Amino acid sequence: MGGDSILNHGETSEIDSVYDTTAEAKSTKNIITFYFVKHHRYEDIEITRKIEEANLEIKKKNEVIDDYSKDLKQYREDKKSAEWKLQTWTIHCGDWTQSIYRKRENLSYVKIALNKKFTGNRAVMLSPEVTELSKHISGLKHRVQKGRLTLKEEKQMIKQMKELKGENNKVVTIVSDKQKKKDEVVKFYIDRLHYFMKTPMEEWPQSLTEEIDNLKSRTLDARKEMKYFEQYLEDIDNQISYVIQKMDTAISERDRTIEMRRKSKESADQLNACYYKNQGLLNSAKHLAVTKNIAALAELSNSELEKFFSQWNDDKTFRNDYSRRVLWSLDIRGLSKDGRIRNPDEKSTIQESLIPWRTPVFK
Helix, strand or coil, X not given: CCCCCCCCCEEEEEEECCCCCCHHHHCCCCEEEEEEECCCCCCCHHHHHHHHHHHHHHHHHHHHHHHHHXXXXXXXXXXXXXXXXXXXXXXXXXXXXXXXXXXXXXXXXHHHHHCHHHCHHHHHHCCHHHHHHHHHHHHHHHHHHHCCCCHHHHHHHHHHHHHHHHHHHHHHHHHHHHHXXXXXXXXXXXXXXXXXXXXXXXXXXXXXXXXXXXXXXXXXXXXXXXXXXXHHHHHHHHHHHHHHHHHHHHHHHHHHHHHHHHHHHHHHHHHCHHHHHHHHHHHHHHHHHHCCCHHXXXXXXXXXXXXXXXXXXXXXXXXXXXXXXXXXXXXHCCECCCCCECCCCCCCCCCHHHCCCCCCCCC
16 A cells, blocks of 8 residues: 555555466465555535535424424314214204205194195185186176166176186186195195104194204204304315415425535535546456456556646646645544654644635545
8 A cells, every 4th residue: 555645645456466387486476566546535614514504404394394294184184074074964954954844844734634624625615716716706796686787788797607607617626626636645644644643633733843943943053063164174274275385385495405405415526526536446446456457457557647647747726636635634534744643742734724624524
């Protein structure tokens, strides 16, 4: 291995000689040494600080986003539960409303059955159609009997009365048929109520009215619950929208920080481009050493050394950069400028002007 100094700071590869032919020589290894210049890695304190701050910020944003996600999940579970309860109350309300309608219908049939004038022939004769015609016929009859009419007018009225009576008979027949159907319907419902109602028929109206009032009260309570859950769902939707908005903002901020960190890492990689290139070169040299390709290894070593010294002699910027990297590598490992192990009480030999980073990380 080469010594640790600015111009003598490299790695060597040892390769067994492939030219030994005697038995004595076979027990002896010829060491061939090649030198490669090693470029050291360093980290700019400002770039490192930005990356660390970005990592911390990303971690915080991820925690915030995770909290928002948990809140969002909880709100959606609450919404699902509220929707189920709203649906349940809606079904109850609909069922009770239908029950009210049916009981009112039953109540009307019970009242019809109890009030005899609304059933049978009496209901037919009291129907509006029959009543109207009867009044008209009675009026004509009164005029014939009491009025001062000519013979011709009297004959016309008598003829008209006969026509109205014929029409009245037809109307009575039609209304009677309708009434029979109504009576059949009333009888059907009354017979069915007899199966459910255990009290006398005269008490049915009061019982049905009480049941209707009870259902009205339950329906009113159901509608209050429905209104409550509708408002609750509206509030949850507002909360969900708010959380989604905040989470999207946090995600956007995190993504911007990730992009800034990516650019900072690119800057760090650009600063150490020579290091990565040199690592690739050393790996190639090691591969050539393992395969004992001495000629190629020698050519590679000489070529890279010529390139290095050419840059060292011609490019001051390159020379200063390389010097800083080597000096920093020595100092971070507790070595002096000439490669010796630094004594515990010995101060760093690196000039402050050559140290551009206060707390670098050596790798």
